[in-house]
Amino acid sequence: MRGRGWMAVAAATAAVIAGFRLLPDDPRWTTAWQVAALALLAVLVVLTARLSRQVTGQSRQIRELARTDELTGLPNRRAWNEELPRALEHARREGTPVCVAVFDLDRFRQFNDEHGPAAGDRFLKAAAAAWHGALRRVDTLARDGGEEFAVLLPGADLDRARAAVTRALAATPLGQTFSAGVALWDGAETSDELVARADGALYAAKAAGRNRVVAAGAGAGPDAHMRSSA
Template structure:
């Protein structure tokens, strides 16, 4: 209800800004009221958030309130004193928007990042560097070199584009970083974009020495008023409490961001080409410095992406060799480990045994208790058996309810002791049948597994809940059951 009332009132003020006389006290009242309403809405919303990102919202409110106060101060001088000589106290209010809004964005970024998101930081720095060079060429340097101004006027002229660059840097960092994309998040981003769009439009008009007419002046004023309204809407929206939540996943380098990074990286050479075409290179040093910085940032980002790719490749490789349910090595990993273990045993002259395990009556267990219970049995059995193995032993899931154990350096007696411990540790009162095969020193890994598999089949036929030791290999042409 409060949000609806605010939007209705703010919308009315926005509509009145196109109706009231241009330059009148009515116009000033509408603009200032819109700003103060937005600041009050943000404060009320911050108090309702129970401390979740409250400092960030209060910073937004301070920036909006200060900016609206600047409108009031300038109007007072114009209507009472007949003129406003810039820079003055109104500029203090106007300029408060930039550090306050940037502070709020920084606080939100810290809450959303949950750590060092170096990729987003490099992306934001790249965009800011490229667009910052653009601001230097067309706004900052002209403000510094303009003749006939006092030092304070030069400082104020530089402060506005520097504030825009600061706001742009924080907004870019927010947009390219991780975190939830809630309605409040989008409203804050849209508001900052409107402030930047209004400033860039005014700067462009001043550069070409064009004074906007009454209609254009109203539209430009409405851009700032709409930015006020969006901040107030964000502060009262129910998603404001979620704006500082982390998404838990790193942000993606999507097509839009790639286009933006490309344009930012090309900004320096494009400006240089433009100045060469104009017949005078006036910003050679800034363009050279910016080119070096952008090149280094691109190299850093490529190195980050390569490390990320390597980490993902290693993760995929690990997942391809791990059983998703039990966390044990799967059959693929086993197929790679067993031949290596046989070669080590052959080289060292050590013993080696392989045991095939099969949970008894697993289908009956699934039918009686359900497949989720069957999955829990497999997971708990894998965990319980792993605790009973020796440090050198390996357990893998072979498929279904079948597991296979590799017992390096074990003689027949040690192998049987290990399997008895596993039988005693089997959870939920269940049992298993096992086939145990001792490597004879000459057979291949496939032949060793085939003998263990045949012994397992013998154990199941003999009544289950037992361990059968495979007969010694007499023929290398063994076949599985």
């Protein structure tokens, strides 16, 4: 549709030019054709502007789709990798805290085996919606892939971030649980280093029995909050 629109603009423009060359050598014909040509060109300007807006809108939609997880509608890994460095830079400029949480559904493969992949997909959609509602509006929940998710918590210290993720854990539907690790940016580490510390806390949560949120600490042992299984 868009290609045909541009072809119509080009064809109409060519017709105006060709018609002007074929005019009789008569000022009255020339004036009449000029008026008609100006009217047609005005239409072409409007059509071109409309097509340009359509192209811009479709390009924006394509970019957004490339940043969105198809199943849950959450930001995907690509979007996460773009947003996290920006959040750290903003925190550096403003002198505000920022935390990252990573979490992994507990025994999700077993859930899929028992209920089937379609039920697993429905659960992931429902869980994503529940977690999104439990987190703060400023937080960014992203799907890293499979049953792995990440949360960007700007302006949150470690206690507030851990509390937000614990609320998400409590909101997990169907009695399912997840294990999570939370890390506070130290103001100097890279995005990868920050996520690696959160990953380390996640592994500690799994090793401690799953179904809990563990905060990555500097030197001291990690602190954990556990939610009882339903």
